[in-house]
Each structure stands twice: as C-alpha cells, then as structure tokens.
Amino acid sequence: MTAVTRSSSASTSPQGLTFPTGFRWGAATAAYQIEGSTTVDGRGPSIWDTFVTQPGAIAGGHTGEQACDHFRRYPDDVRLMAELGLPCYRFSIAWPRVQPDGRTTSSAGLAFYDRLVDQLLDHGIEPIATLYHWDLPQALEDAGGWPARDTALRFADYAQTVHQVLGDRVVDWTTVNEPFCSAYFGYGTGIHAPGIRDEAAALRAAHHLLLAHGLGTRALRAAASGDLRVGIVFNFGSILIARDEPEYREAARKVDGLQNRLFLDPVLGAGYPQDVLDDIAHLEALEPAIRSDDLDVIAAPIDQIGINFYGPSRYAPTGDPGERGTCDMPGVRGVDTLPPQGPLTGFGWEQDSDSLTDLLLAVSERTDLPLVVAENGAAFADEVSGDRVHDAERTRYLAEHIRAVHRALQRGADVRGYLVWSLMDNFEWAMGFTQRFGIVHVDFATQRRRIKDSGLMFSEVARSNMLPASVASPDDGYRRRPLVDPDRWGLIALG
Template sequence: MSVQPAEAATEVAFPPGFVWGAATAAFQIEGSTTVDGRSPSVWDTFCRQPGAVVNGDTGEPAADHYRRYGEDVELMRDLGLGAYRFSTAWPRIRPDAGEPDSRGLDFYDRLVDRLLAAGIAPWATLYHWDLPQTLEDDGGWANRDTAYRFAEYAETIVSRLGDRVVSWTTLNEPWCAAILGYAQGIHAPGRTDPKAAVAAVHHLLLGHGLAMDVIRRHAPGSKAGLTLNLFPVVPADPGSAADLEAVRRIDGLQNRLFLDPVLRGAYPEDLVEDLAPFGLADHVRAGDLGVISAPLDLLGVNYYRGYQVTGTPREGTEPGGPAWIGAETVAFVTDDGLPRTESGWQVQPDGLTDILLRVHREYPAIPLYITENGAAYPDHEHGDGQVDDHDRVAFLDSHLRAAHAAILGGVDLRGYFYWSLLDNFEWAEGYAKRFGIVHVDYETQRRTPKQSARWYSQVINHNGLG
C-alpha cells in the first residue's frame, strides 16, 4: 500500500535556527574495510556467517565513502544540508582496540575539514555498532571492561576532533546493540544469550557515561548526548489487562530501560524485578548510575514506527518481544490496515508526535533532535537520470508535519536528520533495502539525487513545508 501525501496540506514553518541534516553510519557507507590498518569489527565477522545477511552481503564496498567523501560532501552542499551526522569507526581509529592509527584519524580530520569548508556542521557519533572483533572475543559488551575501552577510544577521537566538532552523540541505539545483537542474534555479534544482553545494556550505558566525561574534558563548550530508538507502544484493546501488561513489558525494554537510567538516574523498578533472573542488579556497581545519568545537552530520537501489542495472540498478530519476559504472552498486531514501507514497517507519523510529547512530559527538560527518520521503498530509475520515490516524499512530508505538531505541543525540538543520505549497507538486509535520498549504483558507485532529495532541499531552503 502506498503512502499518500496529506490532502489540502497547510504551510508549516519551523523555528528559526532549526537544524536540517541527514545521517549515515561508518560501517554502512565507508567500505575500505581492510584499508589503512582498519581491523575487523563484529559486523565483518557477522557478515561471514551463513544466512546472517541477505544475499551474503558485506560492508565492502558499501557506498565507498572512504574514498568518495569529497564527492559526498559536495552533494550535501548542493542539497543545502546544514548538518551531517556520521559515525566514527572504532576499528579504524584504534584497530583491534589497540593503539591509535594515524591513518584512520586523518580520514576523519579530512572529512570534518571538508564539511566545515562547505558550511555543514559535523555531528559525530562515537559508536554505531562496529565493535572491534578483538573485544567481542573477550566478551564484548557483556564484559564490563569494554565500557572502559570505549572511553579510551572516545578520548582518542574527541581529543583529535573536539576543536571543530561541536555536536557529539556517544551511542546510537544501544537497544539494537544489546537486544538484537546479544539476545535475539539477528544483529552482530549474533548471540542469543539473555544474560549477556542484560549485561550489555548496562555496560553500553556505562560506556556512554564515561564517554560523556571524555567529551566534557576534551571538547569543552560542545553539545553532547546520546541517541535512542524510541517506539510508542499502545494496547490493541485498552480495556484488556493482558494487553496493558504486554504494553508494560515491551515499553519497558524498548524505551524505559534506557530513558530512565540516563534521564532519571535509576532503572525502572518493574524492570529490575523482571530482569532479576538475568542479573541486571549484579552488574550495577556503586557510582554507576551517577556516571550514566551525567547531564546531557541533547537527546537524539530515532523514530521509524510504533507498536500495537496484545497479550492474547490471535490471527493477525505475530509473536514478539524479548524471550526472557514472556514472549509467549506478547504479540504485535499486523492487520491494522496501515500502509507499510518496503521493510514491512507500518507508516505511523502520529507516533512520532506521541513519542516526542511523551519524552517532553515525562522526563526532565532536554533539547530533542530527531537524529534518524526514514523509510525504504523500491525506487524507480529512469534513463534520464531521474529517480522517482513518491512514497518517500509522502513519508517525509507526513513525518515532518508530525514533528511540527510536537513543537506546537511544547516540545523543545531543535533539528531533524533524515536517514539516510545515501543508499547503503542496511545491516541484516544488506543492500536489498534502500533508505537514501541519494541513489547509489553499487556497481559504478554513481550517485543520483532522488526526487525526495530535491523535495527535502526545498524544505531546508524554506525552513518549512508549503
């Protein structure tokens, strides 16, 4: 089912100074996975596991950004981007989590300088899932020591770029790294160990807090925070006790398990009880939550869809939820008639308004940025160099209007980054799904701005929607 643009759409103006950008991640676009001393990451290893990634795809060559970054920055300039959110690659900067490698550091030096010369603000993310494989061999994020090794890596890159990068995020979507990677096994490192996943949650958050201290020391005056993927979770039947319990469980592990320790300084009591058999309390040491809840300058919100859940699985639902909290009692509604992206994700722009309002109302005041929002659709290429993606334009239009509705509701929302600038390696989906506003021909590496890129450029130019 296609997404349709809003009928009789009204003009929408965003606040002065609103940040307009696009986002990428190192492993998804850089390629050059064995170049200039870069060591293997958990994703390099995961890609070699049979059946782990669609078509057996790997992070090579991805979008060849390591060699083509200059061309890509010119694309950003042409589109009028005010900011570019990228991640730095731990295995490139400190190969095998060892000593710094000047070649990797030099690459990010060149990238940042090129962005600044183009008038584009660099937004750096320290961790977008590419853990050095050597650390995974020692237990990965289930090992507390990894948090301290992360702080070492953070110090290396922040001390190098902190004089020019003034916006930092420590982690991207720690939920994915911990739950998908260590419990469900569908992301790297591909483990299915609930106890390891619970340990990974805490150690990722500890690493975030330690990295915040690094940023404060080496990039004074910069803005710093982290990015969480948040989902509104609603019951299929608001009058059903079973459905409300399903909401509690899913919302707890998806949202509150990360929001609460970071913004309130404590894990939710109900989740501490739920996760007691899996050792959450065993990993929390004196002082940890103080480190984790260090004051933030910003919170990045990644939004793609919401969840409608039930505690009484039936036709039109599919099982879901982390296994250790009773997946047999939780299911996701699948037959609600909403349009879907090529990924099968329901298109729910109102959910973006809802989740932004929730953070605004339930947590301490903090500036918010939408650091990812986007959709995969089958793009239609024409021989004249045009790439039509009407569905993506409609998706963008509806979600930007939803973001504006949150601002009208009092949310301190200060920016929007589309995911993604370029078609790229989309994790377990490999190259089968295209999220970019710029089409990448993976055979030739030719870049072609899509219809959505031209549309977004107009939004940026007008700071609003017509």
C-alpha cells in the same frame, strides 16, 4: 555544558509549515553502512566484518566491504550534501578504523575523519559525530564484547582519543546510537552482529552500553576546552495496544519497560525501573552487573536526546503471563508482537506519523532536555528513469513525518532538529543492499549517485526552513491518542 537557547515557536502560513529559527536540518549515515575500504590504512575488523561472513546472516550474502565507497569518494559526497543545501551531517566514526584492536590508536584511521570534518566545514556543513554506531572492534568482542564491563572502559579511552583530534572543530557529539539494538539484536536475538542468542548477555550488554555512554560523556567533557554538546540517541518504541484492559496494559507495560524506560530512566538519573528489574530478575543478569557508582556515571549531564523513529509497534497479551510469546525482548513473558497495520514500507514497517508526534510530546513531558530527531526515513523501491529517480512513497512519508514534528513543536515539544535517514542508499545491516532508505540513489555496481525526488523535496525544506504547502498535507485533525499509563511513560497508547 553549552547552553542551548530555546527556539521560537513553529508557525503555519499559506506558503507552508515554518519551523523555528535555528532549527537544524540534515542527513545521517553510519560508518559500516557507507565507508567500505574495510582493510585500508590498517583498519581492524569489526563485529560486522565477522558477522557478514556467517552463511545466511545477511540477505543476498552482501557485505560492507565496499558499501558506498564513501571512504574514497567522501569529497564528492560532501559536495553532494552542499548541492542539497544540508546545514548538518550526522556521521559515525568507525572504532576499528581509529583503534584497530580497540586499544591502540591509528593515526591514519583518525586522519580520515580529520579530512572529512575539514571538508564538511569548507562547505558550510556542521559535523555531528557519533562515536558508536554498532561496529565494535572484533578484538574487543573476542575479549567479551558488550556483556563485559571492560568494553565500556575502552570506549571512554576511545572517546577521549577522537575528541583530541576532532574536538577543536566538532561541537556536537553522540556517544552511543540505539543501545537497544546493539544489546538486544546483537546479543539477544542474534539477528545483528555479533550474532549471539543469550537473554542474560543482552541485558548485561545494555547496562555496559549505558555505562559507556556515561563514561564517554565524562571523557568528552574532560577533554573539551570550548563549546560542546553531548547526547545519546535512542530508538524509543511507540507502543500501540488495541484495548484498554488490564491484560493489554500489562503487556504494554512490560514492553515499555524493556524498550523505553530501561534506557531513558537511568540516563535521566532515575535509575533502573524496579518493575523492569522484577520482570527480568529470573535471568539474574542486570543487577549483578551494576556496581555502586554505575548509575551516577550513566546519569552524567547531557545536553540533548536524539530520537530515531521509523514506525510504531503493536502488542497483545498471550493469555498466559508466564508464556514465552512472540515478543523477543530479553526476559519478556506473556506478550505477543502483532503484525503491522495499514500501508507498509518496503521493510514491512507500519507507517504512522501520528506516533512520532505522540512520541516527541511524551518524551518532552519526561525531561526538559532538547530533542533532536536523529533518524527518520523509510525504505521503498525507487523508479529510476535516466537521470531522475522517482520515489513518491518516500517523499510522502518524509513530508508526513516532518509535519508530525511541526505538530509536536506547536504543542510544546522542544525539538531542535530533524535528520533524514539516510543521505544515500547503503548497506542496510542484516538486509544487505535489498532495502533503500536514501534520498540519494546509489547504483552499487557503478557507485553513481543520483538525487531522488525525495532529496529534491528535502533540499527545499532544508533551504527554506519550511515544509512547503505543495507537499504539506492539510491538517488531518490530529488528536493525541489516549494514554494507557501516562504516569509511567506516556508512549503506551490505544490505536
């Protein structure tokens, strides 16, 4: 395991908010959202290639068939990253490009990522590779998908195969991105690929995604002969409730269990929380799927935890603990999801940078592992004016959340990096091309790229390792929200 030296403390000066020496700045993308060329060089279909053909599944009937055409335009995109001065780039590897049937390796598919990594390194950009960002080969879905144990075994083989080609140059690896979304949205609510609605299948998928992480971690370590950093990326929920009352506490406990503790606790070696197992026992899904050594595998030592954050969520009790409320996590009863408050993003998400500070502090209290903000960003409408793209709302959002990371650092959280979502506008899953998250604007008709105002701001931050005073809001007297149940987790707060 590669040792990671703790960085020096963050500081504040009249010029702005300075981050620790060695703090890592960059941008993130995902293969299906940007690459296009979905049949080139023998790439096989993914569950998303199949899902987008279902009527009504994707806003506007959009697909990722072309996306940002990054597969063909990657040299220009890497030069654009260099122009922005980005030290790091987090990208995902398309499993069906590397193994079209989920088993047989395509040398042509791997060659694309070989070229991409070389291009990044030639421009002084550190590659951060994510092995799974939701694009399961359709052949593996046909064989059972993530609810089937064999998919986790296939993932370990895939991880080793990729490392054999890229491991001499790529040090930083993420196994699985947001297993919560792959499991619950793909197999529970069906709003993401493969579009299945089965609560029990969603829980089995969650377990096998974690098992894949553990097996993949072991495979990477077995294959590595040099430096290696391995982690997993979670989209933990920052949970807000309105009242410190038993019914509200209980609603928050249930959500916290299914969104946060079910995923983090086994990775940290604590196993699945018993109260969560009790909550979902009626589905008879998770415990039968767990074999004797699974929890040891899932707890394979890692070097860091990635955290994706976009905004908090609000919950309340339904009044009847056994009632199926509007919270649609598998097995949850007696909980309603409440509307977001305050100014919202274009996606309709609540904006609350204090929740990011709370989240980073809470996770730091649970583990000594370093943290990286692996995704953070917001969708807003852009104002295109000739060669300029103005996006004041996104610029403000990013500045506020970068400040939130700085606050967490000052209060002792061991955060080692911040990656903006996303490098460029892209195919935003079920929302197609209707939501723009990029710091680079993409005209999807012409594929022209233009750096937005937010990109210029972020470029200055990445180059200087400082949020300049010109965009750093004055200290707003941040106070951590009172925790409702700090012994369990610490993300449940009054707000």
